[in-house]
Amino acid sequence: MKRFFCCLKGEGSRQGEQAPPGQREPPHSPENVNNENDDVDEAHPFGSNEFLNYARRNNIEPPDDRLPRNSTQKNRQALSPLLLLKCGITFPWTDIVAGTQDFSRENYLGQGNFGNVYRCDFPEFDKVGAAKVQKLGNASAHKEFVAEITVLEDANHPNVIQLLGKCFGKDHSVIVYEFMPKGSLDHHIYANTKPGPGLPQEYAVLDWETRMSIAVGVAEALNYLHGTLRVIHRDVKVANVLLDENFVPKLTDFGLASQMVTGRYGGERQIEISPIKGTPGCVAPETEESGLVSSKSDVYSYGIFLLTLFTGRKACDFRRPSDTWKIADWMKPVWSRQENIPLVVDVALGPRYSRDGLVRLFETARRCINVQARDRPPMSQVLPLVRYAAAQPLGKVSKMKRSRSR
Template identity: 50%
Template sequence: MKDFFCCLRGGSSSQVNEQEPPANNEEEEPPANNEDEDVLDVGAGVTFPWREIVVGTQNFEETRSLGKGKFGEVFRCDFPRINQVGAAKIHDHANRAGNIEFLAEMRVFGEAYHPNVINLIGKSFGEHKSAIVYEFMPNGSLHHHLFANARPSPGLRQETQVLDWGTRMGIAVGVAEALVHLHTGVKEIHRDVKVANILLDENLAPKLSDFGLAMQIIRNEEGDETPREINLIKGSRGYVAPETEEHMLVSTKSDVYSYGVFLLVLFTGREAYDLPKPRGKMNITDWLMPIWGRKEYLPLVIDTALGYNFPVDALHSLFFATRMCIDAQALARPSMAFVENMIREAASYPVTELIPVIERRHSIGHAVTELLPVIERRHSI
């Protein structure tokens, strides 16, 4: 693997040293832009010298951390020579699983150019570590804005925002577009669609990120997709499709399932898997099971941060699409292209204020009272 990284950066491992910033904490003056050893156009993005990553992150200063994943930590990284701020995901070569993730991300980034996919700025190869550098998203991850108890990232400076219905629908459509592009254009399975992997730009537009678990789609002689077998279940609890948990199979339909769970999290404000909840209600899909056939009660489970400002018809369309996405049978789920059209339709409804449930109790009657203990409604009536 070490030889592979050496080949990628175009030289032996001894040519690039992991340098510390100067002892006086002053950043060394970057060399001129025309020096090939400093910025090389190799594959997707540019290749930065490792010392530029060290200096740009202030020697991986904790206050510049944007988050930590299974295979590496992400830091805010300044590149004054190109007048740009990036997010550098640091990978240790000793982590074999991380090596595979690194290669998967580089493969996907070679083709995944889309407005709703995170852009690659470049990469860097050190003696013992490497970095993938993405565009910096000032509003961080979607998870950061949905959950008040989410630990803030030291490297982020923006405050969390309450996302209204229109913003959430825009995010839902954007993520659907990104997955359609990934499945039909890049021909890859993401395998880890979740709110934490959706980053938001300055306008709260979504960017799909983290392609470390991505796998290429394979098809049989008839052109039909063939599910791929895996040796180890990866992904995030609550988002993993049943066929993956039970039979170790993944496909684009696994992404469709994860997207359905993503929609539930986005519009209910509840985690996909909530350990403190009682058994049988930890998974968001199980928690919502009692109301799937009772659409008149859907407003009861919507994120309270939305208030009553959402169109009921859109809510019904949204949950109908979601229910199709999370079908237990993979073959029964629609394609992401079909789902995208359904979400676009739901997004087309104008936002209206729903009559508060507290004023509708006479029409719902005792059924609501009976249902509340089951769905653990967080509104107060």
């Protein structure tokens, strides 16, 4: 029987969408990462994560929003040394209000997985961040907030978004992560996807080398999450990949993240989630049909990610015939005949790509989107396959990279 599929985290879950203003034991137990069935415990809102519970208790009353922006330090709450030692700086609410210019439209970046995201300037730290503000009175948003900050608190990888700090209060909670000046990857792939006002209104036509570098970087991030943090991302897609000034990819939006669970004999076992959330076309069949997730669910989503990155097509497009809405179905005629591959390459690439590299890449994607989860390779095997595809020579076609305004 098919389960109800909730697409609350569809294409809107991205930084720039237009909207109204060697393994180790994981440092946190599974309940600290997303568990949709739990109710919020006001006494221990962050489960067994005593650091976050402490922060909630000891950063109790947020500063009065009516305080002038140049308010002195005495008007701010004292910051606990413990908070400074853990996940980044604890910012007073007045700093968030001032840094976002009272959450102005000019600073608006888009919607994250539990609230709006704004560019936030911190001149005293010489930092620019992206502040994601939790939706008030929303239990689901709170759980996603907990999942994201729990993962980012422990993450340390060049292809995972970096946590700069946070702001805790009874009336609001904010995560601040590093600002990505190039916005989200989908802005550069889909012509009808516009960045928020707080991002440059230009996009780059990504060349072959840049796309391959992004493909490798995202594979590196997932391999790190699965192998080191033992975390399942659960919402891998182009809109959840942000780009820095040099187009280095950073995986973001960990609001649906779940801890991997080990079975009796040491192997990973699937866990059941409810309600089912994700992006149509990117969600693995076992998740969509039965609410089951594992690291192999991320592998499926990564395979879809490769297809969207190199074809320029969306994971799910209802303008296509009904039997090809999902890109996995749309690609079926290509798998049988390699000569069809050039017909589906993103036209923005022109003739500038490695045919051998693309064949190997699409074969890797085909293995990743196997209907049977057990037959998909783990990311530890996918990563070298993508690296090998990236190493294939481009040929003698001249290199060029263009930038244009929308």
